[in-house]
Amino acid sequence: NAFGANPPTLVFSPARSGRTNTNKHTFNNVKEVPEVVINVVSYEMVEQISLASSEYPAGVNEFVKAGFTEQPSEMVRPPRVLQSKVQIECKVKEVIETGDLGGAGNLIICEILLMYIDEQILDNEGRIDPHKLDLVGRMGGNYYCRASGDAIFEVKKPGTKLGIGFDLLPEKVLNSMVLTGNELARLAGEEKLPDDERIAEIKNDEEFAEWAERLKNDPESFERQLHLRAKELIASDRIEEAWCILLSN
Numbered sequence: 001n002a003f004g005a006n007p008p009t010l011v012f013s014p015a016r017s018g019r020t021n022t023n024k025h026t027f028n029n030v031k032e033v034p035e036v037v038i039n040v041v042s043y044e045m046v047e048q049i050s051l052a053s054s055e056y057p058a059g060v061n062e063f064v065k066a067g068f069t070e071q072p073s074e075m076v077r078p079p080r081v082l083q084s085k086v087q088i089e090c091k092v093k094e095v096i097e098t099g100d101l102g103g104a105g106n107l108i109i110c111e112i113l114l115m116y117i118d119e120q121i122l123d124n125e126g127r128i129d130p131h132k133l134d135l136v137g138r139m140g141g142n143y144y145c146r147a148s149g150d151a152i153f154e155v156k157k158p159g160t161k162l163g164i165g166f167d168l169l170p171e172k173v174l175n176s177m178v179l180t181g182n183e184l185a186r187l188a189g190e191e192k193l194p195d196d197e198r199i200a201e202i203k204n205d206e207e208f209a210e211w212a213e214r215l216k217n218d219p220e221s222f223e224r225q226l227h228l229r230a231k232e233l234i235a236s237d238r239i240e241e242a243w244c245i246l247l248s249n
Contacts, residue, residue, distance in 0.1 A: 163188050
């Protein structure tokens with residue numbers, strides 16, 4: 001895991017075996033040589049990585065067993081995995097043992113010395129494209145997840161922008177039977193509500209007028225129609241328009 005940027009810090013945790021209460025070879029190697037190479041795992045190599053995690057005896061070359069190519073490092077003694085799209089040479093700053101029983105974690109804190117990045121995973125601006133990187137993540141048991149395709153999405157960070165928050169959402173919006181928590185959060189992320197003039201523009205829209213006329217005797221359905229339209233607008237990142245629709249009734 002990336003843990004800090006200044007200094008650039010990574011952490012990982014080779015836990016003690018829950019079955020035999022022995023340490024992993026990775027942990028023993030770190031205690032002997034406080035240097036590591038962290039190789040990012042992409043989908044195309046996940047089965048080889050799984051094979052390398054087998055409990056081979058100490059001294060067995062897991063590069064050979066898993067079909068990986070050893071690549072000499074420049075600043076540390078352990079070799080790199082050539083097939084990895086990102087290889088990170090690090091010095092170990094600290095080792096924290098959280099216990100001495102089976103399943104106890106060992107936290108390895110490392111400082112980055114040098115990184116190798118395959119140019120094929122970069123976008124036109126020289127940044128890593130997560131779709132090209134095609135990372136996998138370890139879950140529980142035999143389960144992994146693949147960080148690519150529809151599994152990747154963006155969430156805009158507020159930065160210095162201070163949203164109004166859930167506490168200032170109008171009650172009829174907060175208690176909507178249509179809008180989800182995520183959608184309410186998009187609304188609550190706005191710094192201010194639209195003014196009356198902007199709301200009036202929406203009320204003069206032909207589509208709005210048609211709804212109002214068709215559902216004038218059914219206020220609950222009219223309210224639901226407005227919330228459904230606001231939901232569509234939020235999905236299209238048209239948050240101010242969504243607010244105008246919600247405040248128009």
